[in-house]
Amino acid sequence: GNSVTQMEGPVTLSEEAFLTINCTYTATGYPSLFWYVQYPGEGLQLLLKATKADDKGSNKGFEATYRKETTSFHLEKGSVQVSDSAVYFCALSEGGNTGFQKLVFGTGTRLLVSP
Amino acid sequence: GAVVSQHPSRVICKSGTSVKIECRSLDFQATTMFWYRQFPKQSLMLMATSNEGSKATYEQGVEKDKFLINHASLTLSTLTVTSAHPEDSSFYICSASGLRGYGYTFGSGTRLTVV
Numbered sequence: 001g002n003s004v005t006q007m008e009g010p011v012t013l014s015e016e017a018f019l020t021i022n023c024t025y026t027a028t029g030y031p032s033l034f035w036y037v038q039y040p041g042e043g044l045q046l047l048l049k050a051t052k053a054d055d056k057g058s059n060k061g062f063e064a065t066y067r068k069e070t071t072s073f074h075l076e077k078g079s080v081q082v083s084d085s086a087v088y089f090c091a092l093s094e095g096g097n098t099g100f101q102k103l104v105f106g107t108g109t110r111l112l113v114s115p
Numbered sequence: 116g117a118v119v120s121q122h123p124s125r126v127i128c129k130s131g132t133s134v135k136i137e138c139r140s141l142d143f144q145a146t147t148m149f150w151y152r153q154f155p156k157q158s159l160m161l162m163a164t165s166n167e168g169s170k171a172t173y174e175q176g177v178e179k180d181k182f183l184i185n186h187a188s189l190t191l192s193t194l195t196v197t198s199a200h201p202e203d204s205s206f207y208i209c210s211a212s213g214l215r216g217y218g219y220t221f222g223s224g225t226r227l228t229v230v
Contacts, residue, residue, distance in 0.1 A: 046218070110156075
């Protein structure tokens with residue numbers, strides 16, 4: 001079956017440090033890939049997405065590139081802020097981004113950024 | 116953008132009672148609704164998928180008689196936890212999708228505590 005594997009957290013960084021959160025996936029077909037962010041006590045918000053190989057999703061300084069050859073979708077940010085502290089989920093969906101297929105989530109990675 | 120309103124955000128109930136959680140799509144028609152459950156420090160686990168006007172499809176291991184899902188209209192879906200017990204305490208999140216590639220829009224979640 002489809003699955004998503006994320007690096008375990010928490011990831012602890014100082015403000016302005018470089019961030020990488022690894023995500024690899026196993027899927028049949030051609031999935032769409034997503035990163036969601038969950039702030040404390042809130043639901044999930046879509047951070048970025050990529051729907052085909054070599055696509056780069058970006059938003060709020062975060063980037064991730066869909067790498068089919070390595071089945072990866074690592075999240076990066078050049079300079080994190082305290083406000084980026086949250087839990088980040090990598091997810092995939094088969095059948096594109098139509099919303100008709102269920103999402104498969106990774107276990108989430110907690111990011112803690114200190115001043 | 117698409118918005119899903121989920122209520123209540125928090126609820127505490129006594130063991131043996133039932134609790135209803137509502138999700139409303141405010142500015143689009145949600146043809147499909149996904150209900151997830153999230154345990155502390157774990158990922159989201161899909162419980163069931165419902166399409167408007169049809170019976171919900173439950174994931175393996177989810178008791179359909181305990182977690183009643185109703186998706187009677189294109190803007191409202193409800194999850195009722197019947198005869199709740201402390202082990203049902205969790206964070207429940209809905210996700211709605213509509214036509215024409217809206218993708219997935221998440222509600223803000225409901226934290227249920229059964230005492």
